[in-house]
Amino acid sequence: MNNSRSESYAAAGVDITAGYKAVELMKAHIARTMTSGVVSDVGGFGGLFELDVKGMERPVLVSGTDGVGTKLKLAFLMDKHDTVGIDCVAMCVNDVLCCGAKPLFFLDYIACGKNIPERIAQIVSGVAEGCVQSGSALIGGETAEMPGFYPVDEYDLAGFSVGVVDKAKILDKNTMAPGDVILGLPSSGVHSNGFSLVRKVFDVEHADLKTPMAELDGRSLGEALLCPTKIYVKPMLALMEQVTVKAVSHITGGGFFENIPRSLKTGCAARIDHVDILPIFNLIAKAGNVPERDMFNTFNMGVGMTAVVSAADADRALEILHANGEKAYRLGEIVEGEGVLL
Helix, strand or coil: CCCCCCHHHHHCCCCHHHHHHHHHHHHHHHHCCCCCCECCCCCCCCCCECCCCCCCCCEEEEEEEEECHHHHHHHHHHCCCCCHHHHHHHHHHHHHHCCCCEEEEEEEEEEECCCCHHHHHHHHHHHHHHHHHHCCEEEEEEEEECECCECCCCEEEEEEEEEEEEHHHCCCHHHCCCCCEEEEEECCCCCCCCHHHHHHHHCHHHCCCCCECHHHCCCEHHHHHHCCCCCCHHHHHHHHHHCCCCEEEECCCCHHHHHHHHHCCCCEEEEECCCCCCHHHHHHHHHHCCCHHHHHCCCCCCEEEEEEECHHHHHHHHHHHHHCCCCCEEEEEEEECCEEEC
């Protein structure tokens, strides 16, 4: 690759040597994510992973894909690129987790107007951190330099995760019954959804993003909004090993009203009794005069994931989550009906 350079391609705005430099810079980050299943090196045409299915009778692969969305605009404005990769991984692995699956590996895709190797390496450092947090190996990816399609200082970021679960252990919402308890796992903030509304409410291109705010416990608006999506894989897998979890919902775009019903049995409704709303959501509602119904239909409101367990298992489930660093609490109860009752 040392002799690989096209002056004609460079004149068109694509520097392929920058891509090689970016790969060299990101290798140390990728190395942090290596697990026993990885059987390929960085730079090949495909990422290879050896599947360990010991103890599984009928292994099922589970996949999930997502991006970071317009939250990236905050990264551009703050010139901070080392956390959005966590968001990218989180949005995928948290979805895979909802089936009861353990994430195995991850691939990313970065499209940019100009390949600045140091910035690409910062982005990948976040992806690697997300992989470490979720126990996933980063086994491949792609960086596409697309001048004239993306502005020079902007990029898009997406990825996908593959996990595995024994077929008999796939979460079955049909075991749900009225009286079951809904547990809420706190979010770290807005996560990676609803940013089109966030950007409009705060007019972020012209807002003060760096001054500490008392309403945000001393953080600036930019810091609060860029706070990466929480990854729930390790505490939730620990819970699933010890308690029967009937359903899990990842609270993403569409908030409570779109996501929780996806994990409900027909004839069952989720009655929400109490939500510990984070300060950032109160600020959004106030600044944009956003009705409460719209807030709960757009944002996670401080709850990034829900889990349904029997009433008999609820206390034990909370003990396990607390022991694994999650400040989970009783969010509500399953009742007869349909949808979400706030």
